[in-house]
Amino acid sequence: MITNLTVTRLNEPRSNGIVGFATATFDKTFTVNSISIRQNQMDGNLYVRMPQRRTQNGTYIDVCHPLSANTRNELNRLVLDCFNKNQKSYTNLEEQFSTNRQGVSVSAQNCVKYNTAETQSNVLGRMDLVVGDMVIHNAKLYANANGEPQLSLPSYKDSKGDYHGIVIPTDKSAFQELRNVAINEYNTEYKYLECTPNEMKALKENSNLRIKTKELNNGNIAIKFNAKDVAKINDIIQKANAVNNSITR
Structure with missing residues (x-):
């Protein structure tokens, strides 16, 4: 959730299309500086770009960004709305009456x-x-x-060698x-295991363990889990396979 926002217009657009900058605070937890407001040189439309860094292979990636289209659209809407109205700041008034960050994962x-x-x-x-x-x-x-x-x-x-937080x-x-x-x-130490769909189903039904999954080309699922849970996961899988073997006999 965007709790605060400030927008700064440049007196003159830069050669790379930057016409302004924004600073946004998310979930009362952290602030992101150097969000740029740019003008597309082909059609003149404005758009928002999150701060980026250059990787070793020369490509650029966002330093920080929304995970969902809804949050990205809301950020774009608020930033451009402030910019177009020449409004220097936005504050989520409802959030100002909340003094804690409960519920923020x-x-x-x-x-x-x-x-x-x-x-x-x-x-x-x-x-x-x-x-x-x-x-x-x-x-x-x-x-x-x-x-x-x-x-x-x-x-x-x-250019002076001084560091600035993004x-x-x-x-x-x-x-x-x-x-x-x-x-x-x-x-945290992690373990990795390849599971069949039947084993994965058993893990979902019989535990609330935190497990990350990736589908494999062979139809199975790769799982990543906390090493401390290895005994419980092996036990669930063994029981699921025992039940499946008894059914197929």
Whole structure:
């Protein structure tokens, strides 16, 4: 949910079509800077682009973006509405009367761990943080001077060499929650298993475990799960196969 928004018009459009910038706060948890408002040079229409970073292969990807079309459409609508009306800010008035962030889900995924000895860096790993209907890519954990893990959210370096935050937590408690989720994901060991559709059905019916799935070309399903749940998952699968074998005999 977009709780606050500020829009800045440029006095003159830039050569790349940028006519303004926006800053948006989502779910009272984090703020995204450097959202650009651009004009299509072919038809003159305005559109919104989330901040991007350049990958090693030269392509550009969004640093942070909505997961659903509804949230993206709402962000586009609010930003362009403010811009066209020359309105500098938008505030979700209903949300101003809410003093907590209850109901906002925060999770981490796609964690990549680094070998600090090989990389000769204090960066422990990177991952995606999902807050509500928004995903923050390339959040990093690094070891501070005391060896404790700290969270670093996406930023950019200007021509003077100074760093500026692209994604900024709204307050200390929001940052602490994001940090705790990131550390927990980094410390979690995962297991992988290939299941038949019948085994997957049994897992869904007999547990509320957090399992991620991917369909395979052979018709089976690859699952990713917390290593601490391996005994329970194996037990469910074994019982499902025993029942299936007794039926087919």
